[in-house]
Amino acid sequence: MVPGEGPKLWTCGLPEAWHKGVQGGLALSPGLRYFRHRSLSMAPYHIRKYQESDRKWVVRLLSQGMAEHIPATFWQLLKLPRTLILLLGGPLALLLVSGSWLLALMFSLSLLPALWFLAKKPWMDYVDTVLRTDMSDITKSYLSEPDSCFWVAESEEKVVGMVGALPVDDPTLKEKRLQLFHLSVDSEHRCQGIAKALIRTVLQFARDQDCSAVVLDTSNIQLTALSLYQSMGFQKTGQSFSCMWARLVAHITIHFIYRLPSSQAGGL
Numbered sequence: 498m499v500p501g502e503g504p505k506l507w508t509c510g511l512p513e514a515w516h517k518g519v520q521g522g523l524a525l526s527p528g529l530r531y532f533r534h535r536s537l538s539m540a541p542y543h544i545r546k547y548q549e550s551d552r553k554w555v556v557r558l559l560s561q562g563m564a565e566h567i568p569a570t571f572w573q574l575l576k577l578p579r580t581l582i583l584l585l586g587g588p589l590a591l592l593l594v595s596g597s598w599l600l601a602l603m604f605s606l607s608l609l610p611a612l613w614f615l616a617k618k619p620w621m622d623y624v625d626t627v628l629r630t631d632m633s634d635i636t637k638s639y640l641s642e643p644d645s646c647f648w649v650a651e652s653e654e655k656v657v658g659m660v661g662a663l664p665v666d667d668p669t670l671k672e673k674r675l676q677l678f679h680l681s682v683d684s685e686h687r688c689q690g691i692a693k694a695l696i697r698t699v700l701q702f703a704r705d706q707d708c709s710a711v712v713l714d715t716s717n718i719q720l721t722a723l724s725l726y727q728s729m730g731f732q733k734t735g736q737s738f739s740c741m742w743a744r745l746v747a748h749i750t751i752h753f754i755y756r757l758p759s760s761q762a763g764g765l
């Protein structure tokens with residue numbers, strides 16, 4: 498959790514290393530890989546390091562990527578037994594007490610925008626928090642040390658994907674790990690393998706850094722991301738609730754790990 502910033506949420510999380518304050522000057526990342534992808538129906542893209550001129554694209558990717566989970570969060574909220582009880586039981590109780598169908602109907606209808614607000618708020622709060630913390634200065638947070646990096650996928654002079662990586666700052670760990678953050682691909686450029694290429698970039702970078710594993714957090718709402726990570730060999734290590742609110746709406750943070758083969762074992 499960010500001190501004074503409210504609960505940490507369940508997307509790709511807030512980097513712990515950011516809280517420790519990533520300092521220093523810009524360093525070139527040794528693990529940078531350059532991917533090209535071409536097909537008849539898809540525009541080519543390449544992956545490169547983040548530059549300050551990418552900021553507006555990256556902020557848009559973050560905001561849009563998170564906002565698109567609001568409807569799924571809303572439906573999940575609606576399907577919870579406690580919500581159904583409130584939606585059906587509340588009006589029924591009002592009807593019995595007041596005898597007014599109108600009052601009961603109005604109560605029912607007023608709950609829907611309240612639920613939408615509940616579904617929307619955490620995602621928006623997450624974006625606000627991220628933009629005030631690690632992504633307030635991406636160059637400083639991700640590109641000032643050789644063991645972290647932030648990449649973008651560029652297609653036709655537009656940034657259409659992004660991902661960041663920071664070392665896991667846990668003194669109890671006996672191995673070096675990297676954490677993947679803020680994976681997002683523009684909705685018009687999905688299903689072209691861009692996310693996979695971005696993840697492979699992180700995995701290769703981690704390997705170049707002699708890391709033993711790459712970890713990340715996602716959530717039960719982010720079904721595409723879940724399927725993507727699993728298809729790439731990430732393994733679930735556990736799940737948790739990031740805060741009381743998440744528990745209330747059954748919003749589960751899912752933790753993944755990708756164990757890197759040793760450098761002798763061949764490519765990724």
Ligand SMILES: CC(C)(COP(=O)(O)OP(=O)(O)OC[C@H]1O[C@@H](n2cnc3c(N)ncnc32)[C@H](O)[C@@H]1OP(=O)(O)O)[C@@H](O)C(=O)NCCC(=O)NCCS
Binds near residue numbers: 679689726
């Ligand atoms: C998750 C996300 C990054 C995937 O981006 P993408 O570029 O479309 O992903 P790719 O084209 O590389 O797809 C790779 C794999 O993801 C899975 N996948 C992609 N789109 C999918 C979909 N619509 N439904 C189910 N699985 C899907 C598949 O396993 C796919 O592998 P395959 O093509 O071999 O079947 C993108 O949907 C996104 O930006 N979502 C919003 C932000 C977000 O939730 N980020 C995750 C943060 S933890």
